[in-house]
Amino acid sequence: MANLLYADFYKLRKDKLFLLFLAFVTGFCLYKGIVTYSSFLPTENEYMVFPLQEIPIIAFVVSIVTSFFVCTDYSDGVIRNKIITGCSRKNIYLSNTIVTSVIALSMTLAFLFCGIGVVLQKKIPLSIYLIFILVALVTSTVFSAVSTFISTLTTKKAVAAVVCIAVSASMFLATSYVSGELGRPEFNREIATVNGEEYDGFSMIPENSVLTYREYPNPTYPTGTKRIVLEFANSVLPTTQLSAIANIWVNNTDDSIYIISQFSTKGEGDEPIVSPLDVLAVANPIYSLCFSIFITVLGVYLFKRKSIN
């Protein structure tokens, strides 16, 4: 295993696509960090800053780099050398998973630079910002694990890259759908009376009227098994965590509020984050970790049975 890691890390060091994307992501994050810093200069206009808004691109960058990295062994045939000379398939798969995790981690670490502005301007305490990055780091390994899984089974660079991107995009769509469903109110509200009189639902309401409301159950509110499934999906999908991190925002006129949107694993609306533990409550990386482990175990199982040409 150590030998394979040694060889695979050497291969990564020579991987031009990885180095190119790493340079691009790092450069972009540095630029973003500096722009964010400038945006906090004194102004009376109130506006929001999303310091990690672009972090979802990690999913796509990792998909591309990982699929090309893993599939090179197939296109160049080197995977055969490894197997023929007695490397176990489990070790080959795990070595690939570890190295691709490093790809994901290094890309995500570059996003530390995005926080230059909000941290130096003391809009977010460093500890909380680091927790956000930590969650993003763990979450990014899910994308590398999924891409390793797909690439190992697909074996063709272009096909693997397209499938990996499509799967990542599907996960974001799923997160959006699930969040939307979970965000539906349990009760709908409608106007019951206007100035003490029953409201017919059509008439114009005069200004300064006194309104009363009545609530009735929302038929589209997910309940029972559907809700359990949606909540499970919301927790497990790595894109939920990434979307939550992408949606943290701070206000330039307020020194202490930073908020996470409805894309949280809690499936609730905007809530203030005041301590590092609050971050874990809305974007828990444990689910990502479990997802990574599950997909890796499944990958090893299938790779052991895979016929290689």
Next chain:
Amino acid sequence: MEYILQTSALSKKYKDCKALDNLSMNVPKGAIYGFVGKNGAGKTTLIRIICGLQNPADGTYSLYGKDYKDKDILKIRRRMCAIVETPAIYLDMTAKENMYQQYRILGIPSFDDIDEKLKLVGLENTGKKKAKNFSLGMKQRLGIAICLAGDPDFLVLDEPVNGLDPQGIIEIRELILKLNKEKQITVLISSHYLDELSKLATHYGFIDKGRIVKEITAKELDKACNKSLRIKVSNKEALARVLDELKAEYKIISHNEADIYGDISISLIASKLLQQGCEVLSIQNHDESLESFYINLVGGEDNG
């Protein structure tokens, strides 16, 4: 006799097609085993199975006497290497970097003998040229050099001369002979180029429709084939007189050519022809008989 590879009733099916059908074969230690069969006969499938790239549907095989399901088989595999169809090399790396990479995979701590191995295959002067810019023959030789990284004593080559030019074919042939003679490496080489195999192989296995139809040594094959020498002379009658005098088995095939069968001294024939005033224009091994043997064995019509 000690065997490096033994297979017993190996079977493999791809959907409805039987790639291997109860295939049994034995590769003796020190041999150059020519694995002969037409395209689609099952050569590459067998090689993939013995290399651990695919699992057999049925049957078993052993390497160095260890069954493929033995827990130590991965250690045993370190003693073999293979080139299956195309050489397995990183195209974006140089020859040396490819060698370093294989040394790392095998956990060989010292890179000292990399130059020696590259020299052995004639790639010592490729410098910073990436493998993607190599000719097919160079890639093939680099593939062999990578194979030699772990000092294997069993080398499996699947169609190693496919697509090579005549010079490349000669280089690969000489390299294989050198490895077999100097390093005592057992070689299993699959090919449908009978001419080429006959210059190398000490043993043959003929495969057809996923079955081994015959295993035979090169000596036995020579006898069975009645291998011949084709001689071209200036005087057909003089040649016939000399061959009759030497009681040689022969066949006149044109006005100045004849095929001579069996072991016979070429210098003796030449000197006797000279005495008769007949000039020897050319003498060459005639290998058509191996092809005939193969065609007779597996059926001519199917094999065109």
